[in-house]
Amino acid sequence: MRQVPRYYILGGGAVATHFAHYFSLQGITFSQWKDSRHLTSEFFQELQDTTHLLILVSDSAIAQVSDNLPSIEGQYRIHFSGVASVPGVLSAHPLMGFGKELYTLEEYRNIPFILRAEESENLQSELLAGLPNSKLLIPQDKAALYHALCVMTGNFPMILWNEIFNLAQKELGLPAQVFAPFLERVFQNTMIDVSANLSGPLVRGDWKTVDQNVKALQGQAIQKIYLVFCDLYREQVTSITERNHPL
Secondary structure (H helix, E strand, C coil): CCCCCCEEEECCCHHHHHHHHHHHHHCCCEEEECCCCCCCHHHHHHHCCCCEEEECCCHHHHHHHHHCCCCCCCCEEEECCCCCCECCEEEEEECCCCCCCCCCHHHHHCCCEEEEHHHHCCCHHHHCCCCCCCEEEECHHHHHHHHHHHHHHHHHHHHHHHHHHHHHHHHHCCCHHHHHHHHHHHHHHHHHHCCCCCCCHHHHCCHHHHHHHHHHCCCCCHHHHHHHHHHHHHHHHHHHHHHHCCC
């Protein structure tokens, strides 16, 4: 008979708070110790009966915290970092951003976990026992690349949007909310097929309009971003053409 998982969350930050809430909604037995810098005899006693220890602290603190913990036979020791590699601690990165607002049970269940193939190839069903989330494997030596993509996906668009919204408000008197329907549709189209749903002067090859756009952004920081994206788009088109029509 498979052992009922008993989780222990070590940490009190945003991710730890979210997963404590998720476990409560999911009906998973767990305990939590929020201050990883002050571990008492009470914590060590509770830890003995735990099957899964989640070390949910900053990347730089994972190794030090782990070194201060006793080795318990049969216990999985797990961190949620997308890039950190710590001996004796398995990686299971939840591909999601975690802010102050807690999510619904369905939203938590839909979060994919990215595991390291070399560590967890035969442990997908046990490493996060009791959680119905999908689990995907990547090579250990690609963890930094994976995390870089996560950082760009989760932060770079917002940095760009903030620049756009501020400029639209300052120069045109347009509120950020006016872009909401447009952005929602762009995201939906992107998830369907990004290459088939691009629009605008780049796709049409209307370089006169592109030139007008660039001139209109003179003196703005995002002019450089506009030009970089134009170059990136050209490279993508060239790559696709070469794949479809090799010499």
